[in-house]
Amino acid sequence: MRRRSAGLLGLGILIVSAAGLGAQPALKPFERGTWQSVLRGHAGRPTLVHFWGVTCGPCKVELPQLGQFAKDHPGIDVVTISADLVPNLPAATQSMLDKAGLSSTENFIFNDGFVERLRFEIDPAWQGDIPRTMLISRDGTITTIEGSAEMGDLEKWTAQQLSTH
Amino acid sequence: MVRIGLLGIVALALLQGAALGQMHSQHASEAACEQPTLRCATKATPAFGLDGTLWLAWMAGGQVSVASSQDAGRSFSTPVQITTKRLNLDWGPDARPKIVVDRKGGIALAFSIFRDEAFNGQVLYTRSADGGKSFAELKPITANNESQRFEALALDQDGTVFAAWLDKRNRVLAKEAGQKYEGAGLFFASSNDGGTSYGKARLAREGTCECCRLGLAFAAPGRPAVIFRNIFEGGVRDHAVMTFTDIATPGEIRRVSNDDWQINACPHHGPSLTVAPSGTYHVAWYTNGKARKGLFYAHSRDEGRTFSEPMALGRPGRNPTRPFVLAGQASTIMVWKEFDGEKTSVQMTISRDDGETWLPPKTISSTTDTSDHPLLISNGRQTYLSWMTKADGYRLTVIEDQP
Numbered sequence: 001m002r003r004r005s006a007g008l009l010g011l012g013i014l015i016v017s018a019a020g021l022g023a024q025p026a027l028k029p030f031e032r033g034t035w036q037s038v039l040r041g042h043a044g045r046p047t048l049v050h051f052w053g054v055t056c057g058p059c060k061v062e063l064p065q066l067g068q069f070a071k072d073h074p075g076i077d078v079v080t081i082s083a084d085l086v087p088n089l090p091a092a093t094q095s096m097l098d099k100a101g102l103s104s105t106e107n108f109i110f111n112d113g114f115v116e117r118l119r120f121e122i123d124p125a126w127q128g129d130i131p132r133t134m135l136i137s138r139d140g141t142i143t144t145i146e147g148s149a150e151m152g153d154l155e156k157w158t159a160q161q162l163s164t165h
Numbered sequence: 166m167v168r169i170g171l172l173g174i175v176a177l178a179l180l181q182g183a184a185l186g187q188m189h190s191q192h193a194s195e196a197a198c199e200q201p202t203l204r205c206a207t208k209a210t211p212a213f214g215l216d217g218t219l220w221l222a223w224m225a226g227g228q229v230s231v232a233s234s235q236d237a238g239r240s241f242s243t244p245v246q247i248t249t250k251r252l253n254l255d256w257g258p259d260a261r262p263k264i265v266v267d268r269k270g271g272i273a274l275a276f277s278i279f280r281d282e283a284f285n286g287q288v289l290y291t292r293s294a295d296g297g298k299s300f301a302e303l304k305p306i307t308a309n310n311e312s313q314r315f316e317a318l319a320l321d322q323d324g325t326v327f328a329a330w331l332d333k334r335n336r337v338l339a340k341e342a343g344q345k346y347e348g349a350g351l352f353f354a355s356s357n358d359g360g361t362s363y364g365k366a367r368l369a370r371e372g373t374c375e376c377c378r379l380g381l382a383f384a385a386p387g388r389p390a391v392i393f394r395n396i397f398e399g400g401v402r403d404h405a406v407m408t409f410t411d412i413a414t415p416g417e418i419r420r421v422s423n424d425d426w427q428i429n430a431c432p433h434h435g436p437s438l439t440v441a442p443s444g445t446y447h448v449a450w451y452t453n454g455k456a457r458k459g460l461f462y463a464h465s466r467d468e469g470r471t472f473s474e475p476m477a478l479g480r481p482g483r484n485p486t487r488p489f490v491l492a493g494q495a496s497t498i499m500v501w502k503e504f505d506g507e508k509t510s511v512q513m514t515i516s517r518d519d520g521e522t523w524l525p526p527k528t529i530s531s532t533t534d535t536s537d538h539p540l541l542i543s544n545g546r547q548t549y550l551s552w553m554t555k556a557d558g559y560r561l562t563v564i565e566d567q568p
Contacts, residue, residue, distance in 0.1 A: 055257060055284040056431040057375055084257075092282065113195035113555060114535040116484070116504045124484055124506075125458075127451060128258060129432040146453065147428035
């Protein structure tokens with residue numbers, strides 16, 4: 001019953017949003033194996049993967065900056081992953097992404113209760129601190145920025161990536 | 166064209182609706198089930214009463230409940246729900262209900278909720294004066310409406326309940342003054358009626374990390390000691406200890422170690438503190454600093470003025486997390502979690518010389534799905550591991566190999 005009403009609610013929200021805004025990408029569930037498919041899906045393209053969460057103070061400051069970054073740099077694939085561990089957050093997550101100008105990027109939300117396993121797949125040393133940004137270059141090299149990223153550093157990396165194209 | 170568009174929208178909505186519906190039902194799957202029962206709990210916190218009764222407070226299905234056990238956790242009394250409706254409980258990794266049981270059997274309890282859509286927290290408390298049969302109506306621990314989270318409770322020898330928490334009330338003042346506000350304030354209050362009411366909330370320290378649990382213990386009667394992730398100069402989030410001069414007077418802060426973790430983020434990974442009968446402070450913490458990375462242990466024999474060289478805990482490739490340390494009369498015990506890619510285990514080590522040397526760690530429990538932090542609890546005779554797991558339910562495991 002809960003599942004059915006949640007599904008109907010989701011359906012209602014999406015009909016409204018789809019009718020009003022066209023085919024806006026929805027939050028995708030991030031589950032076991034998703035990390036590898038993200039890497040495969042963006043292989044060969046410079047990609048910024050941003051881990052964040054709605055209850056994280058520094059994330060609230062950084063997210064709109066990232067929205068501007070995505071707008072300014074269409075040549076960089078931007079992927080966001082809500083890694084907050086508080087359940088039942090798709091609506092709040094989507095709302096913050098929308099406000100930050102990140103509605104049209106590829107957006108995921110952690111959807112596996114066994115978060116240790118999800119994090120281990122991404123980086124065995126990661127203990128869940130957010131925000132966290134992973135910069136994946138064309139050759140697959142990953143640079144991890146722990147905590148809020150300096151926009152200047154992102155610009156520098158972007159310039160390097162685009163100049164080698 | 167219109168028909169195709171409509172069909173497309175409906176098909177998209179159906180697909181996405183199904184995906185979202187699935188997410189709604191599965192995202193909470195940190196819990197085994199959605200009822201308020203212990204089996205469905207994600208966080209469970211134990212406390213022993215003086216008579217040996219084990220009390221357990223847990224959060225499950227958006228409610229907080231309490232039950233007791235007379236047989237070391239094998240069976241529990243009928244739970245008493247202290248929440249009267251489903252609440253938006255603080256489900257962050259370092260949040261959990263707190264419970265202390267005084268000498269007369271009075272039970273003080275506190276926990277956090279998210280009270281608005283911006284995830285501002287609020288600390289609520291209650292008390293049972295009839296041996297856990299009923300609990301008073303929930304009340305906020307402070308009248309202030311700015312965000313509060315990560316409360317901690319400790320019981321003084323005379324029955325005073327001391328509460329500390331992280332509180333963002335001063336960010337409003339800072340904003341008005343055009344000043345930058347980082348982190349949160351460490352606030353405290355105490356109750357001299359067993360947790361029926363708390364005195365005025367007071368600031369102990371501004372500029373602490375806002376998203377990690379506190380460690381709290383009494384260093385001596387009337388002298389609470391708190392460990393917390395502080396924000397040092399340059400945004401360095403290393404640990405500090407503060408010992409109160411008396412129940413109402415905060416002391417100096419003293420740095421536990423110079424890890425140099427400069428980060429503007431929520432580590433979601435707070436420290437642990439216990440004070441041994443000898444007066445030694447034993448602390449364990451996580452850092453990802455320039456100077457060291459991982460879980461560490463140190464002790465101080467001078468109320469935190471100086472600490473021993475940090476000792477690394479766990480196997481680096483096994484993602485050691487969530488340390489907890491508890492000192493008893495004869496030994497000091499530490500536990501933490503490790504993960505091998507499939508399975509989470511609880512590692513345990515013992516020191517019989519007040520923290521100078523530690524036995525090689527050994528695995529004392531494991532599980533194949535998500536789990537709460539491992540906690541230690543003692544009834545004065547034996548120490549137990551208290552661990553809520555999704556796959557295997559609640560476990561209270563006696564720590565063997567004690568002298």
